[in-house]
Amino acid sequence: GIQVEQSPPDLILQEGANSTLRCNFSDSVNNLQWFHQNPWGQLINLFYIPSGTKQNGRLSATTVATERYSLLYISSSQTTDSGVYFCAVEPASGGSNYKLTFGKGTLLTVNP
Amino acid sequence: DSGVTQTPKHLITATGQRVTLRCSPRSGDLSVYWYQQSLDQGLQFLIQYYNGEERAKGNILERFSAQQFPDLHSELNLSSLELGDSALYFCASSARLAEQFFGPGTRLTVL
Numbered sequence: 001g002i003q004v005e006q007s008p009p010d011l012i013l014q015e016g017a018n019s020t021l022r023c024n025f026s027d028s029v030n031n032l033q034w035f036h037q038n039p040w041g042q043l044i045n046l047f048y049i050p051s052g053t054k055q056n057g058r059l060s061a062t063t064v065a066t067e068r069y070s071l072l073y074i075s076s077s078q079t080t081d082s083g084v085y086f087c088a089v090e091p092a093s094g095g096s097n098y099k100l101t102f103g104k105g106t107l108l109t110v111n112p
Numbered sequence: 113d114s115g116v117t118q119t120p121k122h123l124i125t126a127t128g129q130r131v132t133l134r135c136s137p138r139s140g141d142l143s144v145y146w147y148q149q150s151l152d153q154g155l156q157f158l159i160q161y162y163n164g165e166e167r168a169k170g171n172i173l174e175r176f177s178a179q180q181f182p183d184l185h186s187e188l189n190l191s192s193l194e195l196g197d198s199a200l201y202f203c204a205s206s207a208r209l210a211e212q213f214f215g216p217g218t219r220l221t222v223l
Contacts, residue, residue, distance in 0.1 A: 033211055041200055041217055045114065048211035086155065099145060099168055100204075100212060102155040 002027045002091040006103035013077050013110050021072040021106045023087030031090035031098065032063050034072050037105070038083045046072070046085075077110045084108070115139065116215035118203050124221045130191040133218045137184055137205030143167070144186040145212060146178055150199040161186055193222045 003026040013019055023032075034046040047054050047061040049070065054061050058077075063070040074081055084107050088100035115138035125131055137144050146158040148171075157170035161180035172178075175193075180186045190197060198221050204212040 031211065035214070041219070043202060043214040043217075045211065045213060088155075098143065098206060098212070099157040099160055099170060100147075101157070104154055 002101050004089055004101055004103035006087050006106050010107045015110055015112050017077050018075045021085050023070040025068050025089050028092040029089040030092045032070055033088050034061055035086040036083050079110045079112055082110045114213040116205050116213055118215035118218050122219050126223055129193050133188040133201055135186045135203030141205035141207050143206045144180055145204040146188050147202040148199045195222050198222045
């Protein structure tokens with residue numbers, strides 16, 4: 001099946017710093033989503049971005065589908081940004097189902 | 113709030129028991145997915161239903177089963193529970209060819 005690799009596995013920042021999280025995937029995808037899992041376990045949708053660039057406040061994401069990677073940018077980080085960031089993809093070869101394959105995530109800690 | 117609801121939030125039970133997890137998708141979404149998040153396996157797809165029919169299976173054990181009812185809510189049944197089944201179980205829903213939205217999850221603890 002498709003492989004999803006996220007880097008770095010862990011990241012520690014001071015409040016106000018910027019960061020870039022990367023997601024590499026091994027095959028063509030129909031769907032790519034970024035999620036934030038907060039300390040309470042909730043998975044929060046950040047971006048639905050199979051290709052192109054999107055921005056939402058301090059967060060933005062870019063997916064270069066032809067090169068099989070996506071980047072999540074966090075600017076002016078806040079302590080509430082702490083948690084695990086997951087990239088998940090739906091392979092293009094999956095037929096008519098839309099199951100997501102998740103990476104192992106990046107654990108982000110933002111210190112005050 | 114994603115619009116996907118799951119009950120119960122927490123469930124504590126003993127080995128060998130059977131439990132049922134419930135999910136209500138977002139209004140209008142026909143697809144329901146179940147995922148399991150455990151420390152050793154990460155987030156893994158279990159099963160998908162579309163408008164009442166099973167559409168895809170992932171790493172779902174034979175002791176687990178699911179169904180989607182005519183009102184589109186779904187239930188995941190876990191039987192003969194083992195310690196290793198302790199995990200966070202998520203339900204997600206989507207409209208066709210669209211992003212998936214996840215519920216708050218059910219945290220299952222098997223003692």
